Amino acid sequence: MKGISDVKGFLCGTGRGGIKKTDKPVERDDVLVIVSEVPAVAAGVFTQNDIKAAPVKVSMKQFSVCEKISGIVANSGNANACTGEQGLKDAEKMVNICEDLTGKKPFIVASTGVIGEPLPMDRVEKGIKEAVKTLGTKNSIEAATAIMTTDTFPKVAFFDGGEFSIGGVAKGAGMIDPAMATMLSFVATDVEIDKNLLQEILTEIVDETFNAITVDGDMSTNDTVFILANGMSKVKIADSNVELFAEGLRKVMASLAYQIVKDGEGATKVVRIVVEGALTKEEARKVARKIALSPLVKTAVFGCDPNWGRIIAAAGSACTGIEEKALELKIGDFVLFKGGRAEYREEDVYRYMKDSDEIVIKLNLGKGKERFEYLTCDLTYDYVRINAEYRT
Amino acid sequence: MKGISDVKGFLCGTGRGGIKKTDKPVERDDVLVIVSEVPAVAAGVFTQNDIKAAPVKVSMKQFSVCEKISGIVANSGNANACTGEQGLKDAEKMVNICEDLTGKKPFIVASTGVIGEPLPMDRVEKGIKEAVKTLGTKNSIEAATAIMTTDTFPKVAFFDGGEFSIGGVAKGAGMIDPAMATMLSFVATDVEIDKNLLQEILTEIVDETFNAITVDGDMSTNDTVFILANGMSKVKIADSNVELFAEGLRKVMASLAYQIVKDGEGATKVVRIVVEGALTKEEARKVARKIALSPLVKTAVFGCDPNWGRIIAAAGSACTGIEEKALELKIGDFVLFKGGRAEYREEDVYRYMKDSDEIVIKLNLGKGKERFEYLTCDLTYDYVRINAEYRT
Numbered sequence: 001m002k003g004i005s006d007v008k009g010f011l012c013g014t015g016r017g018g019i020k021k022t023d024k025p026v027e028r029d030d031v032l033v034i035v036s037e038v039p040a041v042a043a044g045v046f047t048q049n050d051i052k053a054a055p056v057k058v059s060m061k062q063f064s065v066c067e068k069i070s071g072i073v074a075n076s077g078n079a080n081a082c083t084g085e086q087g088l089k090d091a092e093k094m095v096n097i098c099e100d101l102t103g104k105k106p107f108i109v110a111s112t113g114v115i116g117e118p119l120p121m122d123r124v125e126k127g128i129k130e131a132v133k134t135l136g137t138k139n140s141i142e143a144a145t146a147i148m149t150t151d152t153f154p155k156v157a158f159f160d161g162g163e164f165s166i167g168g169v170a171k172g173a174g175m176i177d178p179a180m181a182t183m184l185s186f187v188a189t190d191v192e193i194d195k196n197l198l199q200e201i202l203t204e205i206v207d208e209t210f211n212a213i214t215v216d217g218d219m220s221t222n223d224t225v226f227i228l229a230n231g232m233s234k235v236k237i238a239d240s241n242v243e244l245f246a247e248g249l250r251k252v253m254a255s256l257a258y259q260i261v262k263d264g265e266g267a268t269k270v271v272r273i274v275v276e277g278a279l280t281k282e283e284a285r286k287v288a289r290k291i292a293l294s295p296l297v298k299t300a301v302f303g304c305d306p307n308w309g310r311i312i313a314a315a316g317s318a319c320t321g322i323e324e325k326a327l328e329l330k331i332g333d334f335v336l337f338k339g340g341r342a343e344y345r346e347e348d349v350y351r352y353m354k355d356s357d358e359i360v361i362k363l364n365l366g367k368g369k370e371r372f373e374y375l376t377c378d379l380t381y382d383y384v385r386i387n388a389e390y391r392t
Numbered sequence: 393m394k395g396i397s398d399v400k401g402f403l404c405g406t407g408r409g410g411i412k413k414t415d416k417p418v419e420r421d422d423v424l425v426i427v428s429e430v431p432a433v434a435a436g437v438f439t440q441n442d443i444k445a446a447p448v449k450v451s452m453k454q455f456s457v458c459e460k461i462s463g464i465v466a467n468s469g470n471a472n473a474c475t476g477e478q479g480l481k482d483a484e485k486m487v488n489i490c491e492d493l494t495g496k497k498p499f500i501v502a503s504t505g506v507i508g509e510p511l512p513m514d515r516v517e518k519g520i521k522e523a524v525k526t527l528g529t530k531n532s533i534e535a536a537t538a539i540m541t542t543d544t545f546p547k548v549a550f551f552d553g554g555e556f557s558i559g560g561v562a563k564g565a566g567m568i569d570p571a572m573a574t575m576l577s578f579v580a581t582d583v584e585i586d587k588n589l590l591q592e593i594l595t596e597i598v599d600e601t602f603n604a605i606t607v608d609g610d611m612s613t614n615d616t617v618f619i620l621a622n623g624m625s626k627v628k629i630a631d632s633n634v635e636l637f638a639e640g641l642r643k644v645m646a647s648l649a650y651q652i653v654k655d656g657e658g659a660t661k662v663v664r665i666v667v668e669g670a671l672t673k674e675e676a677r678k679v680a681r682k683i684a685l686s687p688l689v690k691t692a693v694f695g696c697d698p699n700w701g702r703i704i705a706a707a708g709s710a711c712t713g714i715e716e717k718a719l720e721l722k723i724g725d726f727v728l729f730k731g732g733r734a735e736y737r738e739e740d741v742y743r744y745m746k747d748s749d750e751i752v753i754k755l756n757l758g759k760g761k762e763r764f765e766y767l768t769c770d771l772t773y774d775y776v777r778i779n780a781e782y783r784t
Contacts, residue, residue, distance in 0.1 A: 048711055050713060050715070051707070082732075084717065116704075118733075174688065216688060217686070218688045219709035220705065221705045295609065299775070299780045300780070302776065308474075312443055312508075316443030316444075319440055323442070337474065379776060384691055384773050387692065
């Protein structure tokens, strides 16, 4: 499967530091290093959480002072969040080690894992050294695997634009809430593009992809999306091809966002919530988000219960001014509510929900023409198990 | 245990209609009728959900057109929500039946249970008839039991003000979110009080009690709080004793709100979230609410895991402008974070969490002097079980 390592001029390496505090043997790599052969134009989107992890702060600073970026270093197993001054020093040290070992600069940095533990720098350094040694030998799956925490599969995506390409990796399964950004995602492309234009396109697409998913409504301290564009394809993005590029990037990021929800902690089903007929896109988003966040809707999906009352109650709790008699609600192709309870066989809808990996809930507000789609997953026993046991 | 039936001039009756659609035998009463011997001044607070249940609409109308209220009729087993015109007719019919049978008027009405099913009016009527026949013979526990759905215990509270008294019942275990109101709560008092003053006091106290709890972040379509004041104690509430009355009402409502959280679906522990040192009460409320809603915090409490990183991450997601280095976080009496990780023995905090029915999480923002308390419960396997199985 193609991904970030298949984009011209990008090399991936991974290493095993054993960063996570655990009694179990270290079973997979936990450091990822991505290098561009030539410095790349870069854009990023970060968590808007007041409490930002040290690597987020360090990378934000790099973005503000550096014209181009040459590499990314990331670790799983420890978020380096709420770690004070020492955390900032450690994140900077990760950058410096990479710059020294590769001879390339500047680097940006990201971390994911448990909050509040100091980074075990000796082990981080061991992992980085290994990762740098393997640069160019690791494929996208291996790259994505190195940043997994409670993820059960690596998340990669690729867009072949003919003369150019876009590849990405992402991680995330819990603490996923779309208020602004996502967990970690790194995207690479070989186009030549203006920095401001790249940031503009990235921000717009994040809004419709990573910012339109939720697993549990918990916003992370470490959410980060980076994109690097190294220009090595010699394809220059301008008016004539900007749409093609944006479309490709949208596909890559939508795929990664979908994979995060599919791997939502404990999830057995993806739920696609489509809100149509809204007055504004913002109204559609608000209503869709309320449905996506509702534990009652999410447990009903787990139970394959077409409990439309909970969906409509959640929609109304957005308080955007919707009216019962104007609503049409579908689950799959079944109309359950149309200004009032519709005729349908409960058994048929149950069967659809039981047999589908992706449940489509479509609510038309009957007010206007705007729409928004949100992705979430069901809420299951395993979500509780994973998170009641995550640390202890 | 004293409650609503012990307030001078208030009579309770309950009946068994068998309203809930179920194959199991009807095991408890599901209709509650409360009558005041003389017409009472009344105040109410209702859900702000766009989608309001029929009884909410009917009672709101009664409040707007009637000077005084003589009785309340309520049923469990069916919410009469999303039931269109027929639902409104059914709610009005419940009112009319009560008025005819008791010779008192006007009545207000409330329903709780499954959303979207038409009310089985023959069974509702049967229940009301029984309830009216038993008026004056049922105590507060029996009254509270008749409005239970997934509740596991009846919720009653009483305040003895010497010459006057206040008694209340409530129900609620799931679909509890504090955006504006709660599930059902009926409070009776024998004071003589101006209607506007009563509404003002009620609204203020609801804000600090029922609006400061959450079980699952799902706002109901049926949330309703009624208070009736029939004046039969001859105690007139004026400037000299308004504080005493408000204090009594606050105690009754705080007790009922606490009981709802304690009975939160699947809950094993109550979590009291105290946010202090905020610039404004609104900031304290926002931060407390984010912590209270976080599934990651709630599952960590279930696992007795003092995972303070999740608490701080949730606090920061309120985006009110808090700073890591100004924060102090305590669980029970243990300081876990004070501008950085504090010294504590994880085992001690685990033991406190394991052994306590109520966990106190106290976060000082280090910005100002305002505070707000929020109550929530842990998120457990049983929450998932109850809600994946509730209907089907």
